[in-house]
Amino acid sequence: MDELEPFRAAQTLELSSVDRELDLYLEELTIYLRGVVPEEDISRIVEETAEHYESAYWDVHLENGSIQDAHLLVTTALGSPQYLAGRFIEAWYFKASRLGPIERVVGPDNVCALALFGVADLFYWALLQFRIFLPSYSALHFAWSPAAIRHYFPEPLPFPDFSPQFLLLTGIPLLAPPILGWIVGRQIPVKPATAVYRVLMPLTILSYTLGFLLLPITDGLIFAFVQFFYWVPVSCAAAKLSQIVQLRKRQKHADSVRMASGSPLRGFA
Amino acid sequence: MCKLADRMARTDPYSDIPMRDNQLEPSLTSLLKGNTAVFILAILKEGPSHGYAIFSEIAVRSKNVLQFKQGTVYPLLHVLEDEGLIQSEWCETAPGNLRRRRVYSITEKGLTELSQRLNAWHIFSQAMLDVTGVKSDLGRT
Numbered sequence: 001m002d003e004l005e006p007f008r009a010a011q012t013l014e015l016s017s018v019d020r021e022l023d024l025y026l027e028e029l030t031i032y033l034r035g036v037v038p039e040e041d042i043s044r045i046v047e048e049t050a051e052h053y054e055s056a057y058w059d060v061h062l063e064n065g066s067i068q069d070a071h072l073l074v075t076t077a078l079g080s081p082q083y084l085a086g087r088f089i090e091a092w093y094f095k096a097s098r099l100g101p102i103e104r105v106v107g108p109d110n111v112c113a114l115a116l117f118g119v120a121d122l123f124y125w126a127l128l129q130f131r132i133f134l135p136s137y138s139a140l141h142f143a144w145s146p147a148a149i150r151h152y153f154p155e156p157l158p159f160p161d162f163s164p165q166f167l168l169l170t171g172i173p174l175l176a177p178p179i180l181g182w183i184v185g186r187q188i189p190v191k192p193a194t195a196v197y198r199v200l201m202p203l204t205i206l207s208y209t210l211g212f213l214l215l216p217i218t219d220g221l222i223f224a225f226v227q228f229f230y231w232v233p234v235s236c237a238a239a240k241l242s243q244i245v246q247l248r249k250r251q252k253h254a255d256s257v258r259m260a261s262g263s264p265l266r267g268f269a
Numbered sequence: 270m271c272k273l274a275d276r277m278a279r280t281d282p283y284s285d286i287p288m289r290d291n292q293l294e295p296s297l298t299s300l301l302k303g304n305t306a307v308f309i310l311a312i313l314k315e316g317p318s319h320g321y322a323i324f325s326e327i328a329v330r331s332k333n334v335l336q337f338k339q340g341t342v343y344p345l346l347h348v349l350e351d352e353g354l355i356q357s358e359w360c361e362t363a364p365g366n367l368r369r370r371r372v373y374s375i376t377e378k379g380l381t382e383l384s385q386r387l388n389a390w391h392i393f394s395q396a397m398l399d400v401t402g403v404k405s406d407l408g409r410t
Contacts, residue, residue: 044371048320048343051362051370055321056339077339084340091344095351 021071022053024261025081028254032085036189037092045088053078081254082247090190109188109195116184117196117235120176121203124169124223125210131165132217156218169219173226181235185242192239200235204228306349307390308335309342310375310383313355317374320346346373354379 026046033042053074060070078084096104103111153160160166185192204227211220312318312326324342327335349355356376359369375383397403 045343047369048371049340051319051368052321052339052343054368079338079340083338087338087341087344088347091348095348097351 018057018067018071020261022050022057024258025053025075026050027257028081029085031254031257032082032250033088036089041088041092049078049084082251093188093190107195109190109192110198112187113184113192113195113199116180117176117199117203117231120172120180121207121227124172124176125207125220127165127169127172128214128219128223131169132214132219156222173223173230177231177234178238181238182242184235185239186246188239189243192243193236196235196239197232200227200232204232304386304390305342305345306354307383307386309345309349310354310379311387313373313375314380314383317372319360319370319372323373349379352378354382 026049029049030042030046033045037045056074056077057070060073079087092098093108099108106114149160160170181196184196188195204224207220207224207227211218211222211224214220308327309323312323312330318326320342321339323346324339346355346357350357350373354376355373357371357373360372362368362370
């Protein structure tokens with residue numbers, strides 16, 4: 001008779017709680033992965049993690065003899081579902097086989113951020129060129145005189161003629177950072193704020209260069225200042241906030257699953 | 270500079286995934302960054318193995334010096350497989366057991382990579398010892 005047989009027999013009734021804890025762990029892991037990693041990858045990750053957990057659990061359990069302690073030790077050594085999911089997401093996101101040639105060189109996060117902020121930047125500069133060199137749009141006329149308008153929009157701010165061109169040239173610098181930053185935060189699962197910063201700094205330097213070339217017209221330089229003091233912090237904050245909101249949603253879902261199961265064990269912080 | 274290094278590290282699939290949260294002192298952590306892949310390839314060179322066994326073998330051979338979150342081995346294994354350095358297949362853990370196990374084995378490309386990395390490490394470590402004048406045997410048990 002195997003010397004461990006009585007031990008294993010005595011633990012039979014307790015295996016259901018171990019399986020339950022493992023199922024909860026794997027379910028939380030799946031919650032953090034779903035929507036980011038493809039389903040076939042998730043099923044592989046879950047199956048490998050389950051097998052690892054079981055192997056580690058029996059090793060630890062045989063030494064410690066307590067289910068609760070073994071579960072805590074294994075899940076602490078393995079990492080929390082959120083931590084583990086983060087590592088898997090990072091590995092999957094930068095996997096070379098899923099990236100295009102440009103993404104492999106520049107990085108998929110930089111390509112995504114550049115596609116959005118670069119287009120917004122380019123569009124703004126194209127509009128500015130039209131405004132400066134082809135100012136043929138007819139303005140909407142209001143009751144105030146130019147002097148009165150200038151009282152509220154002093155030099156060197158652009159003269160507010162309230163034409164569609166002017167509204168776009170004002171709206172894009174104000175609205176692009178929070179909107180695009182939020183979108184980037186949803187698209188990039190790994191450090192989106194860092195990607196936004198990496199893309200915006202060269203774009204800001206480019207804006208300064210173009211702004212100097214446009215002198216004595218100051219619109220370009222003003223936009224460069226706006227990019228540096230407003231675009232960079234607001235875009236990074238929006239991207240980070242978007243990521244945090246997504247993560248909080250998953251955490252709430254994971255917490256609700258655990259609470260619904262009524263499990264008292266929690267092997268990680 | 271640190272941002273550029275972070276970006277460069279990110280494009281290197283071997284660089285930072287498993288080592289971020291290990292319990293070693295910072296100087297050892299930075300030394301070991303980028304070498305976990307070498308450990309895995311070296312263990313797989315001796316024969317196919319699964320994730321838990323690879324992790325356990327690293328801990329045993331290093332006399333528990335190299336410790337990191339066990340779960341981080343798997344992302345790195347996936348990266349190495351994607352790079353073509355290792356391959357894997359599902360195997361039964363035991364007859365009749367529904368639980369499958371992913372067993373990894375090294376490829377020819379992996380053997381070449383391992384050989385190059387070990388060579389580079391040998392040259393570097395020798396140069397380190399020569400420059401610093403530290404004896405290779407530090408009397409550690």
